Amino acid sequence: MDKPVYRVDEVAKLLGVSKDTVYELVRAGRIPHKRIGRRIAIPKVLFMEWLNTPDPWESYDVPRRREVRP
Secondary structure (H helix, E strand, O other), X not given: OOOOEEOHXXXXXXXXXXXXXXXXXXXXXXXXXXXXXXEEEEEHHHXXXXXXXXXXXXXXXXXXXXXXXX
16 A cells, blocks of 8 residues: 655655755745644645646745855
8 A cells, every 4th residue: 555645754865855955845834744743744645746836946945054164
């Protein structure tokens, strides 16, 4: 049976980004999710709809917490 929701680490792997980036997207309300206590569940159907929008990253403007210094 296929799971109806993704975990943060699964979405990070699918998108090829870090878990921190997915947490930032969730925190900013940019990626569809549900909270179950402290757990973050990302419904597959809503995630796929978000991913198939013309530009899901267009609204991703969350500032980085720390800057990389040379």
